[in-house]
Amino acid sequence: MLISIVQTGRLSLVFFSCRSCKEETTMPGLLLGDVFPNFEADTTIGRIKFHDFLGSSWGVLFSHPKDFTPVCTTELACAAKVSDEFKKRGVKMIALSIDSVEDHHNWSKDVMAVSSSTAKTLPFPIIADHNRALSIELGMLDPDERDSDGLPLTARCVFVIGPDKKMKLSILYPATTGRNFDELLRAIDSLQLTAQKKVATPVDWKLGDKVMVIPSLSDAEAAALFPNGVTTKEVPSGKNYLRYTQP
Numbered sequence: 172m173l174i175s176i177v178q179t180g181r182l183s184l185v186f187f188s189c190r191s192c193k194e195e196t197t198m199p200g201l202l203l204g205d206v207f208p209n210f211e212a213d214t215t216i217g218r219i220k221f222h223d224f225l226g227s228s229w230g231v232l233f234s235h236p237k238d239f240t241p242v243c244t245t246e247l248a249c250a251a252k253v254s255d256e257f258k259k260r261g262v263k264m265i266a267l268s269i270d271s272v273e274d275h276h277n278w279s280k281d282v283m284a285v286s287s288s289t290a291k292t293l294p295f296p297i298i299a300d301h302n303r304a305l306s307i308e309l310g311m312l313d314p315d316e317r318d319s320d321g322l323p324l325t326a327r328c329v330f331v332i333g334p335d336k337k338m339k340l341s342i343l344y345p346a347t348t349g350r351n352f353d354e355l356l357r358a359i360d361s362l363q364l365t366a367q368k369k370v371a372t373p374v375d376w377k378l379g380d381k382v383m384v385i386p387s388l389s390d391a392e393a394a395a396l397f398p399n400g401v402t403t404k405e406v407p408s409g410k411n412y413l414r415y416t417q418p
């Protein structure tokens with residue numbers, strides 16, 4: 172039995188690699204606002220230090236349970252197709268899967284064969300994590316999803332990192348549920364807008380739609396901040412908290 176104990180910020184991750192004993196893994200220790208670890212890793216574009224890779228850009232890191240698996244392949248194919256949309260928003264993309272760089276290169280060929288991307292090769296790197304060290308450090312192992320040896324696979328994590336290297340958004344999906352990259356772009360539009368202006372985006376908001384004035388602003392402050400005006404929707408409570416503006 173192999174036991175690894177890894178300290179990540181506020182959490183200890185305990186990792187037992189024996190199927191017959193009581194196994195336990197702990198999900199994420201990274202919280203919104205934490206500085207994202209400046210890990211070093213081998214990738215399909217060579218060895219990187221994560222903060223250097225990001226430079227002054229936004230970043231999105233999305234993890235995959237395993238190479239050559241069906242749902243992951245559809246996700247990477249879609250990510251390749253919409254990569255220009257991430258680029259337009261100044262967001263550097265990077266994937267991670269618990270296999271080797273060589274596997275990633277071979278898998279990328281399958282991905283591009285099924286993607287409707289116009290690119291010839293995968294337009295973003297994939298991090299190699301065949302010994303799961305980074306998946307453990309970043310708290311990405313899903314205790315409920317195992318490979319054929321009984322070892323935990325990574326969940327489908329999405330981490331959006333701001334230019335200040337702090338985590339701005341974190342979403343976790345189990346291996347059996349593929350992600351929606353249009354939703355990631357929509358959320359990034361909201362993160363980038365709300366990083367600049369004192370607004371919040373309502374349900375199903377899309378770029379160009381009206382936004383909401385945040386509750387901590389007084390009506391007078393809102394009037395001064397939003398030259399396009401503020402409209403308030405009346406509600407039975409009489410409380411004027413549904414305040415919209417065009418950013």
Ligand code: BEZ
Pocket residue numbers: 236237240241242243244316324346347
């Ligand atoms: C998939 O990508 O299809 C997959 C990977 C691990 C578990 C279940 C599905």
